[in-house]
Amino acid sequence: MKRQQTFFTEYFQVYRPVLNRLNMLLAPHNLFHSQWGILKLLKLEGEMTSAEIALRQQVEKPSVTKIVQRLVEMNLVSVRPGTDRREKWIGLTATGQNTVETIMAELEILYCELLNGIELEELESAIRVMEFARKNLNN
Amino acid sequence: MKRQQTFFTEYFQVYRPVLNRLNMLLAPHNLFHSQWGILKLLKLEGEMTSAEIALRQQVEKPSVTKIVQRLVEMNLVSVRPGTDRREKWIGLTATGQNTVETIMAELEILYCELLNGIELEELESAIRVMEFARKNLNN
DNA sequence: TCTCAATGATTAGTTAGGCTAACTAATCAT
């Protein structure tokens, strides 16, 4: 088997375990993985429209609508109309900011634990490989 | 942001694109990602029981039951009773073997394309990092 | 030997989170 195949085999093999662990960490906050994905995006990049979230998360717009509605109900994000009145700008509430920061701190611990003992240089290589694949996929 | 966090951020960010691409490749074979996961497992490791598939794929047993039922309907896997009559051994049919081989060949091309230009040494690093994380997660 | 807890698998029912198709509302370009 080619090493490229080994890479993706390993990639998929580690996905469920890491997802399960992530969901365990999110459960006390009543959040699921995809909700967290959007919250983190809004934290890192500030408010944006549904369409942009969809693009960034590589899902269709209706999927975003549904998740954002839940996040609004939970008072983690809020929506304000844009000057282009078709647009709705979605951003974190104060509660949302706090929640994201708390979870990020918890995640940092988890992630460091999981990779504790890995050489930094290897980590950088791994990051580069995945960035590379993602750029290739976007074309 | 710590590099460990960057790693996992990048890891999750590449998941949807790569999954979408994989599903595109699987669609002509009328397969979905989770079905493919089980088919590949059976190809690499030979026949096994539902319980073992569940363990290996890190999902609950009822999830396996449902997917295997579909694969049996599609004549890709078959089930034979074990000497312990509670057990059912699940394995690829001849058709299943062929299908898996075909898809593996297609995937090899895709995977090599996606990583074309990456140094082999970097690839090895990335594989090691993910293996390492997976082992850590299993404890 | 008989009982009963443990194990393997299934059934039933629920949920998140994807999708497409079809829609409304607003904007833009002729």
Added chain:
DNA sequence: ATGATTAGTTAGCCTAACTAATCATTGAGA
């Protein structure tokens, strides 16, 4: 002004996961 495009939503479907409960079989101990 009007036709096309864009942003977002709604409705309805599907996959793929989950839990709880059930059935059948096994094996170990009284």
